[in-house]
Amino acid sequence: MPVFLNTADADFETAFAALLGAKREDSPDVDNVVAGIIADVRARGDAALVDLTQKFDRLVLTPETLRFSEEEIEALVAAVPAHERAALELAAERIRAYHARQMPEDAQWTDESGATLGWRWTPVSAAGLYVPGGLASYPSSVLMNAIPAKVAGVERLAMVVPTPDGVANPLVLLAARIAGVSEIYRIGGAQAVAALAYGTETIAPVDKITGPGNAFVAAAKRRVFGKVGIDMIAGPSEILVIADGDNDPDWIALDLLSQAEHDESAQSILITDSPAMAKAVVASVEKYLETLERRAIAGPSWRDYGAVIVVEDMDRAVALSNRVAPEHLELCVADPDALAEKITHAGAIFLGAWTPEAIGDYVGGPNHVLPTARSARFSSGLSVMDFVKRTTLAKMTPAALRSIGPAAETLAISESLEAHGLSVRARLSRLNE
Amino acid sequence: MPVFLNTADADFETAFAALLGAKREDSPDVDNVVAGIIADVRARGDAALVDLTQKFDRLVLTPETLRFSEEEIEALVAAVPAHERAALELAAERIRAYHARQMPEDAQWTDESGATLGWRWTPVSAAGLYVPGGLASYPSSVLMNAIPAKVAGVERLAMVVPTPDGVANPLVLLAARIAGVSEIYRIGGAQAVAALAYGTETIAPVDKITGPGNAFVAAAKRRVFGKVGIDMIAGPSEILVIADGDNDPDWIALDLLSQAEHDESAQSILITDSPAMAKAVVASVEKYLETLERRAIAGPSWRDYGAVIVVEDMDRAVALSNRVAPEHLELCVADPDALAEKITHAGAIFLGAWTPEAIGDYVGGPNHVLPTARSARFSSGLSVMDFVKRTTLAKMTPAALRSIGPAAETLAISESLEAHGLSVRARLSRLNE
Known part of the structure; x- marks a missing residue:
């Protein structure tokens, strides 16, 4: 059973703190294994990739077949049904439009001292995108990672995706093609991260690596951080729904289950000011859990990490949500915009009951990472x-320099950095000659 | 002697690649020690801080004296000479003005589907600033870390600075006061990072930790990353100067030495199209190294890691600089703005010979981190x-939802995420009732 809390209960604060502090992830310690794999790829390059892919993915490759050929991609994506292709294209178009607005602007100005100041933005030259194989191989994640890179102006975008037993996901390849990925390699795990970071005979190194992966991939990303940039290390997914009494409990239940079905460690939390709604949503969740395809995943997630919290009013709901700082936050209330103003920590906010979180996973436009x-x-x-x-x-x-240089010299001397001071003084002296 | 390279030489590419790949830093492996210190602070809180400060800083504190009192700060900063205070205030004002322009803007718009999209920026609630003790305790770094946080709207800014043998740096405290730091604790090392990340009885935890430190501090920041945010792990400082033949060699030499005097592992590189300028700068560096206060640091840095590269033209200079991706880049050439346009990777660019890098360390306005x-x-x-x-x-x-929901449902089904699809379908069905 999920945790049931009520702010009216005497032990609420203790129980809520326990919920906040609970560790949901069991990261196996794979660091030594990963260190060995990275060293192997750095030492032997393509040969290591071939050996490790045979070992982990039961797939025999050569340096020449590490990369998908254009013909292979063409043949695979041709099998994608038209309605799926259209859906991917709509998603890509909306994600592109949203992210295009994020491009930061250059600036330059001259201040009252006569100094011209500013900044310029430039894209990373080459990015690497990790895409998991198997169950968690999501074409939507390919779009969410690759499109921001292309919008930013990244010239070279190399993708790695393991194909266990040689089985490739046509939708993942199609998403890569739609998003503008330049190269696709059928490798995965720590070895793929090492290849992207350090390069091999066949794979040129990149400057930044993004994309989700298992414990081996996460450990490898941590290890190559510094040599290249990485995105965050993603943990299990979470949703927090703040709902008033005027909602369809089935909608809320399905939104909670949307997170729960991702992962047994995912967490779904409902906060409501209506005890009746709390009860109705829980009943609806139980109803769907009887038949849901992924009930073997969603069930444990809901029972082990799910939580239902009844609050006295919506201000309390906001305060609790800000302490959780949820990845996804749904505001299923009469005036979601007003409530959103009070939210200080959340990854993404979904405003109103007509905005299920799943829209944000695919076609809303904002990023789902x-x-x-x-x-x-x-x-x-x-x-x-x-x-x-x-x-x-x-x-x-x-x-x-005459105006602000003396202050720089003073501070340099106070920090005992003589050459710093002299570099300013040498120029100031010229002005006095 | 520094490395001398000339692009005309047959082995240039090999030598340049070696220069790029050279490792300058010897990070001692302190990870196990740091893990123990963090565990101790998590387990024993203030008591661990008191014990570790006595051990490492030879300073006996109590939970009550971990924090500087207002009176202590007042007494210490009163001793700062007026010209130093004025220089710090000028620097703070200029840094604040520059960073105020960086505040990103919120956005919200409604697209052709009727979806309202956007984003909002909110500040981190509490930040922690690490300031080293001893030689590398720079008041300018306090300004450079604290002011952006205050400009961003961070409410609580806690600073930690070790005071070995009880000796505090008045300028560091004054910089903290000018920048708006709310709390100052006289602790350092991995124990201070642990206290900021996890909190103790006396020190409330923060959400983000920035600021430079030694190998213990760096290892501790890596370990607490995820629990809190951290800034980059800084390596030894670097400067690359691109200079044409029309320069005062002393100015260039002093700019190169400004980096060299920071650290024996710092790196100073000159790229010039004038062999005569190369020779003159090297002679000038040697001249200053005879008397420079920090010659015992600057000398080894220049001899072990310095480099002078003669190129056929400025386009080649730019291409090489972009491969180095230097922290600091000075363009001491006739038209520095035109050359800057071609720079794709650099932390900060200093345009023209009248802009010594030291200006950027103190009073220019841009950040020196x-x-x-x-x-x-x-x-x-x-x-x-x-x-x-x-x-x-x-x-x-x-x-x-009617317009874009069906595509989300299609993609959810293609990814075998049934609840995602149902959460959209449940709403679409309502529209068809």
Whole structure:
């Protein structure tokens, strides 16, 4: 059974703190194995990739067949039904339109000292996209990772996706093609991350690696961080729904189950000011759990990590939600915009009962790669900003240096950095000659 | 002697690649020690901080004296000479003005489907600032870390700074006061990072930790990453100067030495199209190294990691610089703006010979916390963006859901996520009732 809490209960604070602090993920310690795999790829390049792919994916490759050929991709994507292709294209178009608005602007200005200051944004040159194989191989994630990179202006986008026993997912390949991925390699695991970070004879190294993966992939990303940039390390998915009494309990139940069906460690939380709604949603969840295709996943998630919290009013709901800092937050209330104004920490907000979280997973436009495990307190979802970087600009005139240079010299001397001070003084002296 | 390269030489590419690949930092493996310290602070809180501060800083504290009192700060900063205070205030004002322009804007719009989309930026609630003790305790770094946080709207800013043998740096405390730091604790090392991340009886936990530190601090930041946000792990400082033949060699030499004097592992590189300038700068560096206060640091840095590269033209200089992706880049050429346009990877650009890098360390306005070790290929310097996070917004109308919902349902089914599909279908069905 999920946890039932009521803010009116004497032990509420203790129980809520326990819910917040509960660890949902069991990360196996694979760090030593991963270190070995990375070292192997760095030492032997393609040969290591071939061996490791045979070992882990039961697939015999050669350096020449590590990469999907254009003909193979063509043949595979031709099998995708038209309505699925159309849905992917609609999603891609909407994601592209949303992310295009995120492009940051360059700036340059001259201040009262005569100094010209500013910054310029430039794209990362090459990005690598990790796509899991098997059950968690989602074409929507290909779009969500690749499109922001393309919008940012990344020239080269290399994708890796394991194909256990040689089985490829045509929709994943089609998504890659629609999104503008330049190269696709049929490798996965820590070895694929190592290949992207360090390069091999066949695969040129990239500057940034994004995309979700299992414990091996996560550990490999942590290890190559610094050599290349990485996105966040994603934890299990979460949703928090704030709902008033005027809702269809089935809608709310299905939204909660949308997270629960991802992963046994996923977490779904309902906060409501209506005890009757709480009861009705729980009953509806139980009803759907009888028949849901993924009930073997969604059931344990709901029973082990689900929570239903009854609050005295919506301000309390907001306060609790801000402490959770949920990845996904649905506001199924009469005036969702007003409530959203009070939210200080959340990855994505879905406003009103007509906006199921699943819309955001596919076709809404915003990114579905979002901060988990309370990290919305300090981080944001994936965006164009993850694929650009800022170079700051400063230009002094002699007059500007005369105006602000002496202060720099004073601070340099106070920090015992003589050469810093002298580099300013040498120029100031010229002005006094 | 520094490395001398000439693009005309047959082995240039090999030598340049070796220069790029050279490892300058010897990170001692302190990870196990740090893990123990963090566990101790988590288990024993203030008591662990008191014990560890006595052990490492030879300073006896109590939970009550972990934090500097207002009176202590007042007494210490009163001793700062007026010209130093004025210089700090000028620097703070300029840094604040520059960073105020970085505040990102919220956005909201309604698209042709009727969906309202957008995002909102909110500040991190609490940030922690690590300031090293001893030689590398720079008041300028306090400003560079604290001001962007305050500009972003961070409410609570807690600073930690070790005071070995009880000796505090008045300028560091004054910088903290000018920048708006709310709390200052006299603790350092991995124990201070653990206290900021997990909290103790006396110190409330923060959401994000920034600021430089030694190997213990760096290892601790890596370990607490995920629980809190962290800034980059800074490596030794670097400068690359592109200079034509029309320069004062002393100016260039002093700029190169400004980096070299930071750290024996710092790197200073000159690229010039003038062999005469190369020779003159090298001679000037040697001249200053005879008397420079920090010659025992700057000398080894220059001799072990310095490099002078003669190129056939400035386009080649740009191409090489982009491969280095330097932290600091000075363009001491006739038309620095034109050359800057071609730079694709650099942390900060200093335009023209009247802009010594030291200006950027103190009073220019841009941040001096910049990506090192070639990470300007994929990351940016510290900014207001490090202290805010984005929440995406999506709101469907029934009409918008009718327009784009079916594509979401199709993709959910294709990914075998039944509840996702049902959550959309349940709403679409209502529209058809």
